[in-house]
Structures are given as structure tokens and as C-alpha cells.
Amino acid sequence: MSEVSLINAAGAPEAIGPYSHIAKIGGMYFCSGQIPLDPETMEIVEGGVEAQTRQVLDNISKLLEELKVEKTQVGKITIFLTDMADFPVVNPIYAEFFGDHKPARSTIAVAALPLGSLVEIECIIGE
Numbered sequence: 001m002s003e004v005s006l007i008n009a010a011g012a013p014e015a016i017g018p019y020s021h022i023a024k025i026g027g028m029y030f031c032s033g034q035i036p037l038d039p040e041t042m043e044i045v046e047g048g049v050e051a052q053t054r055q056v057l058d059n060i061s062k063l064l065e066e067l068k069v070e071k072t073q074v075g076k077i078t079i080f081l082t083d084m085a086d087f088p089v090v091n092p093i094y095a096e097f098f099g100d101h102k103p104a105r106s107t108i109a110v111a112a113l114p115l116g117s118l119v120e121i122e123c124i125i126g127e
Helices: 048-067 084-098
Strands: 004-007 022-025 028-034 074-081 104-109 119-126
Touching (some): 022 048, 048 119, 084 104
Antiparallel strands (some): 022 028
């Protein structure tokens, strides 16, 4: 049985609850969902779903930097949206972030997200 290592990423927003940014199990990293918190102010960024999506992906970049891994090592993404009508805004920002790399992905509409966020993204990364 693999031991679990818990990791918090420098530069990412502090956890707003009892969780770590990343749990390493074997050769896999499971990242907690990131919401659009500005790491300096710990406030949700203004500017609607476009600005929020960019902030979430920037926060994910901080997790990747902490692990010293590339975007190409991301194997699975889950996107949570409070309004599926926002998908046409989120999708091109997401595509720009990952470029030619296209991890498996699910997009799920939810009733609400923490702190009134419009978008949350979590990921699974391989070594």
C-alpha cells in the first residue's frame, strides 16, 4: 500500500478549508480544486468567468511549479461551472493554457462553488 504525501504549493492561494493543495499517492498527484482566489488578497478576482478562469489556471500553474512538472504531465482535468452557458468562454482559455496537450476532461455544472466562484478546476498529474 502506498503512503500518501501531502503538499502545499508556494505561491498558490492558501487552502480555505482542511485540505492540502496536492496529495501524492504512488506515482500520481491529485490536486484539490482551484478557485479564482488571488493568492495575495485571498479574494475572488473580479472580471467574470473569463478573469476567474485565467486566475484558476494561474493557480494550477503554481501547483505544477511546486511539483516541478510540465503541463504535459496532466492526465485528467475536471472543470466545475455554476452556469454551463459559460463553457464557450472557458473552453478557449483552457485550450490556450494547454496548447497541443489535451488531457482527459470532464465539465460538470454545479449549483454553487466556494465563495461564490463561477469556476473551479481540479487535476490529476502523473510523474
